[in-house]
Amino acid sequence: MNITIITVGKLKEKYLKQGIDEYMKRMSAYAKMEIIELPDEKAPETLSETEMLQIKEKEGQRILTKVNPDAHVIALAIEGKMKTSEELADTLDKLATYGKSKITFIIGGSLGLSKEVMKRADEALSFSKMTFPHQLMRLILVEQVYRAYRINRGEPYHK
Ligand SMILES: C[S@@+](CC[C@H](N)C(=O)[O-])C[C@H]1O[C@@H](n2cnc3c(N)ncnc32)[C@H](O)[C@@H]1O
Numbered sequence: 754m755n756i757t758i759i760t761v762g763k764l765k766e767k768y769l770k771q772g773i774d775e776y777m778k779r780m781s782a783y784a785k786m787e788i789i790e791l792p793d794e795k796a797p798e799t800l801s802e803t804e805m806l807q808i809k810e811k812e813g814q815r816i817l818t819k820v821n822p823d824a825h826v827i828a829l830a831i832e833g834k835m836k837t838s839e840e841l842a843d844t845l846d847k848l849a850t851y852g853k854s855k856i857t858f859i860i861g862g863s864l865g866l867s868k869e870v871m872k873r874a875d876e877a878l879s880f881s882k883m884t885f886p887h888q889l890m891r892l893i894l895v896e897q898v899y900r901a902y903r904i905n906r907g908e909p910y911h912k
Contacts, residue, residue: 754784754845755855756898759819761812761862762793762887769888776895783902788891791815793862805864813867816859824855826874828866829894831884833877841878842901858898860890 764770773788780786792815794808820826825848836844848856858878859870871877880893903910 754849756780756784756786757819757821757824757855757857758786758788758860758891758894759791759816759857760788760860760887760891761791761816764790764888764891766888769892772892773895776892776899780895780899780902783899783906786895786898789819791819796864806867809861809864809867810869812862812864813870816866816870817873820857820859820873821855824857825853826857826859826876828859828871828874828877829861829880829890830866830871830877831879831882833879835879835881838897838900839904841897842904844876845898845901846905858894860887860894862887 764773777786777788791812794811796804796808800808845856859866859874861870880890880897885893900910
């Protein structure tokens with residue numbers, strides 16, 4: 754299975770980079786995983802609704818150019834569906850069973866994801882009602898995908 758994570762905005766924090774690298778290394782035993790990091794739109798502190806929409810749309814267009822037409826797309830969104838780790842594992846397992854070999858997760862920038870990206874998404878996944886910074890979200894996602902693979906293989910994992 755090929756897992757792609759598309760993200761908007763730079764990963765700046767060294768401690769997060771180290772954590773992500775560690776899980777990417779562990780994931781290599783199970784699936785091919787790549788991260789596509791796209792630049793965010795520069796934005797002033799205060800923005801009008803229209804300006805916010807324009808920025809999200811620009812970032813969204815950039816995201817959509819990187820989405821493979823055959824990919825099953827999972828957009829990360831606070832208002833998406835919450836799942837347990839076992840349910841996420843089951844989703845990935847079923848997709849593999851149905852022959853979906855490309856899974857793309859999308860993490861938005863500081864303003865979130867555009868309507869067009871949400872329309873392209875096959876599902877929206879929420880990690881809670883809380884807002885996480887996109888850099889931290891990346892680490893949480895790679896750990897949960899790794900956990901999902903361990904669950905599906907019946908391998909031990911710290912509860
Ligand atoms: C800083 S957040 C954006 C917050 C923005 N106000 C919004 O409502 O989407 C950056 C990205 O991280 C992801 N994210 C943050 N918290 C999340 C959560 N609890 N569940 C799922 N995704 C989350 C989303 O992809 C979001 O676009």
